[in-house]
Amino acid sequence: MNEFDEMAATWDDDPIRMERAASIAQSMRDILDMGIFQNALEYGSGTGLLSFALEKDLKSITLMDESFEMTRVAIEKCKASQVNHLHPIRMDLMFDQYQPKSKFDLIFILLTLHHINDTEGILSRFKDIINPNGILAIIDLESEDGSFHDREFHGHLGFDRNELEKKVTGAGFQPKHYDVIYNIVKGEDEDKRSYPLFLMIAQSLQDV
């Protein structure tokens, strides 16, 4: 079991995570015309908080996560709420072979990119499975000092906008929009820290 398998059963018990997903869903609606997307992918979807917050906006969402337990919880939630246009599957695009029947026209990823060491690699996989002109929406931490994870952590300490835009561009996307849309607050009183979350929107360029 990995750390996310262990957290899956109680992930949704934290009301702040639910509120955050609702707030981020609204930020996405504010900037994107959600009605145009036929086929969306949430990558690193966990229990599906953001996909459930967007379920009325999108016609079909594939929820992909490497964690068996996160995926199991997402499947149970779909069954319990009789939602049949959300499709959770356990998948790690960095290791598993996967080619969708039809490519996606929206890929969104919340607080997961910083867990994936090979940023260029995962962006290149997204490019393989997104339609030309499709939209990539990355929501993640701005650069931080390492205090965000209060445990041993080997991923990225957030992202610098310019560096990430270079990688996104290198993978075949054109950056279109960047904004800070949310602050994660941790600690109390004088230990209180705020960690800004950005929304980066990029469009998949036509292959030449």
Ligand SMILES: C[S@@+](CC[C@H](N)C(=O)[O-])C[C@H]1O[C@@H](n2cnc3c(N)ncnc32)[C@H](O)[C@@H]1O
């Ligand atoms: C911080 S959680 C965020 C979950 C969800 N997006 C949310 O905000 O509630 C990070 C998620 O990314 C998943 N993850 C980490 N590395 C991954 C990878 N290489 N491929 C797919 N999912 C991954 C974890 O299993 C976990 O569910």
